Amino acid sequence: MDVARSEILEAGIPLACHSCQARHGVVCGALSSRQLKELNRHSLRRKMEAGCEIIAQGSESSFYSNIMSGVVKLCKMMPDGRQQIVGLQFAPDFVGRPFVRESTLSAEAATDAEICVFPRNLFDRMISETPELQRSLHDQALKELDAAREWMLTLGRRTAEEKVASLLYLIATHAEPQTATSAAFDLPLSRAEIADFLGLTIETVSRQMTRLRKRGIILIENSRHIIVPDMDELERITA
Amino acid sequence: MDVARSEILEAGIPLACHSCQARHGVVCGALSSRQLKELNRHSLRRKMEAGCEIIAQGSESSFYSNIMSGVVKLCKMMPDGRQQIVGLQFAPDFVGRPFVRESTLSAEAATDAEICVFPRNLFDRMISETPELQRSLHDQALKELDAAREWMLTLGRRTAEEKVASLLYLIATHAEPQTATSAAFDLPLSRAEIADFLGLTIETVSRQMTRLRKRGIILIENSRHIIVPDMDELERITA
C-alpha cells in the first residue's frame, strides 16, 4: 500500500494512533475506526520506567493495556519470596486477563516502556460486541500458551547452559538488529531477572554467560549488550 | 433444574449427547441444538487405550476432539528424547489447536479414555459463525494459560519434594472421591510420566513419594492408588 492511500484510509482515526506501534496490533488492528476513536477517548498513554509495576499479583485491576514500546515481564511470586518470570511481552502485545478480575501474576516494565491504558468495562463490552476482536485476543492467548509450553520444556528438561542459550536465542530473535547469521542486542533483563526466568541463580547465569563467551559463542560488552556472531551455533547449543 | 424439565429441554439433541460428560462442556455447551446435531452427524466416538496417541507432535491433524472420559496428557519431546509433559486435560475439555495446522505437541491418552472426534474444517467454520463458541474456547485457552504458568513456577522454583506434593495435590483436586479434608484416588500417570511432568527422574519421584509416605502425608496402596488423609497438610508442603 503506498503512503498517500494509507493516509486516506487512516484519515478517520485518532491522531495519537497514527504513529503508534500498536496501531495494527492484537487489539487496535481488530477495531473499526469508530471503535478506535471511542477507545482512544478513554485511553491514557503512560511512560513507565524499568521496574515499574503495571499490575500487581493478587490485585483487582480495572484496566487493560497495550504495549507501545519496551518489554514487559510477567511474574509469579511465592509467599517465601521465590519468583518465576512466566512470560515476556513486546510491543504491540495486549496486557491483561479478560474475564477474570483478580490477577494471578504481576506485570512489570522490564525496560523503560510506553503503554496505552484503557478501562476494563469499556473494553469488555467491545470484546463481546466484536467477534473480530475476540478472535484476535484468542489468537494472542494461544500464542502465549504455545510460548509458555515451550518454556516449560526449557525449565523442566534443559541444562543451565541450554537454558541460558535458549534465552539469548529468544531475545535475539525478538530484537531488531539481526542479519542473516549474526545478531546484536541489549538484554532487556538483568542477571537476576534472567535467573528468575530460567529457574536458576544469578551466579549460575553469570558463569554460563562467561562460558559461552570463552567458547566464542557470544561477545559481551558492558554486560548488557550482547553480540552473537553465529545464530546457528547458538541455536545448536539450545538443543 | 428438575429431571422432567431437563428432559424436555434436551429433547431436540442427538441421542449420543444425552448422557455425554462433555454435553455441557467447553464446546458442546456453547452450541445450539441445531449445531449440536450437525456436529454430531460428523462426529465419531472413540475408545482409546492408555498410551494411545491422539495427535502426534509435528503432524498436521485434520481433527479436533472432546474428552468424554479419562485423562489426556500433552507432551513435548526434544530430538534427543528428553520429554516434558506440558499439560493434563480432563473431561470435558477440548483438545486441539484452532487456527494452526501443525501441532507443536503430542496429545496422548494417559488413562483409558473416550473421546469424541470431529473434523477440523466443519468446526473451524462453526467457530467463526458462533461468537459464543469462540468465547468459550478463548476461555479454555486462558485457563490453560493460567495452569501452564502456575506449572512454570513449579518447574522453575520448587524443590523435588514440593514438586511431587504439587502434582499429588493437583490430581487429588481434580479426582472425584474427596471429602472435606481427605482424598483418595488412582494416579493417572506412571512414575515415568510423573517424572516427565515434574522435570525430574523416575528415581527422584519414587524417593520423594516414599518420603511423603514415611512422614504420613500420604498412604500408598499398590503404587497407583493414593490416599491423602489431610489435604491441608499436603497443600502446606506444596509451598
Add this chain to the structure above:
DNA sequence: CGACTTCTTGAAGAAGGTCAACATTTGTGG
C-alpha cells in the same frame, strides 16, 4: 509359574546452589 514391566532402594558422581570476596558499572552530591 516365569518373563516382563514398573517401582524402590542404595552408592557414587555431577550439576547447580550457597556463601563470600571482589570487580565493575551506575548514580549522586560535593
Add this chain to the structure above:
DNA sequence: CCACAAATGTTGACCTTCTTCAAGAAGTCG
C-alpha cells in the same frame, strides 16, 4: 568532573540436591 556509595555482575570454594548407574522387589500378564 571527581569521589564515593550503592547496585549489579563475576569468580572461587564448598556443599546440597538431584541424577546416574546398578541391583533388587513388587506388580502384571501371558
